[in-house]
Amino acid sequence: MTFKDLGLKESILESISKLGFETPSPIQEQVIPYLLNNDSDIVGLAQTGTGKTAAFGLPLIHLAEPKEKYIQGLMLAPTRELCVQIATELKRYSSMMEDIRIVAVYGGEDIRKQLKELDRTPHILVATPGRLIDLKERGKVDLSKVKYLVLDEADEMLNMGFLDDITNILSSTPEDRRTLLFSATMPKGVKALADKMLKNPIEVLVSSGLESTENVKQYAIFVEEEKKFGLLTKFLE
Numbered sequence: 001m002t003f004k005d006l007g008l009k010e011s012i013l014e015s016i017s018k019l020g021f022e023t024p025s026p027i028q029e030q031v032i033p034y035l036l037n038n039d040s041d042i043v044g045l046a047q048t049g050t051g052k053t054a055a056f057g058l059p060l061i062h063l064a065e066p067k068e069k070y071i072q073g074l075m076l077a078p079t080r081e082l083c084v085q086i087a088t089e090l091k092r093y094s095s096m097m098e099d100i101r102i103v104a105v106y107g108g109e110d111i112r113k114q115l116k117e118l119d120r121t122p123h124i125l126v127a128t129p130g131r132l133i134d135l136k137e138r139g140k141v142d143l144s145k146v147k148y149l150v151l152d153e154a155d156e157m158l159n160m161g162f163l164d165d166i167t168n169i170l171s172s173t174p175e176d177r178r179t180l181l182f183s184a185t186m187p188k189g190v191k192a193l194a195d196k197m198l199k200n201p202i203e204v205l206v207s208s209g210l211e212s213t214e215n216v217k218q219y220a221i222f223v224e225e226e227k228k229f230g231l232l233t234k235f236l237e
């Protein structure tokens, strides 16, 4: 499988080949064609290091329409560091394309600089939830035409108490947007968030690639906490 087989534009293929990406990672093989050719939501159980940023970032850049001057893709991430990392990666992927504007906004930095950045509307906005709410309340971001919404490290965002902010932000986006949720773990809160915010999502499971042996088959099944033991016993039997 090559990146070309996945259906990405020539300009994107050029930039990722410059970055030295040769073959798609397992999560990229699953998520990229799905985003390009289908229209339902995605829940991805994946950790950092699996290539998940490119899995959602490459198709979003492919799908972005440079001439449409509004926020088309919104990515929420728990920390400043992750926002910067995502935005940096996306800028690299789009380096050979005409004018796709990617902006990151996050807490802990002078808001004036970010307000200025938003004077020219980005096509893709990467944000921490708290700062985004602040900017939204100042009338600096219009989320009413968002087509793609990514919740990255959803478990971390909930751990940091961002549930209300996420709910608030999502309510400012269109009902018919596509939503992608990525999380390294799937505790109850994240499952509930996915159930509430996503429509019939496909579930993508990717291991970190750190398994100790090839002889052990690993399974992951989404299950309610109280049913976990029963199901595990059944499986072992």
Ligand code: AMP
Binding pocket: 020, 021, 022, 023, 024, 025, 028, 047, 048, 049, 050, 051, 052, 053, 054, 089
């Ligand atoms: P992530 O899991 O998104 O944090 O990505 C981990 C790192 O792997 C990043 O530095 C990416 O630039 C890099 N990466 C992502 N996909 C590929 C690929 N298909 N081939 C080589 N490197 C990649």
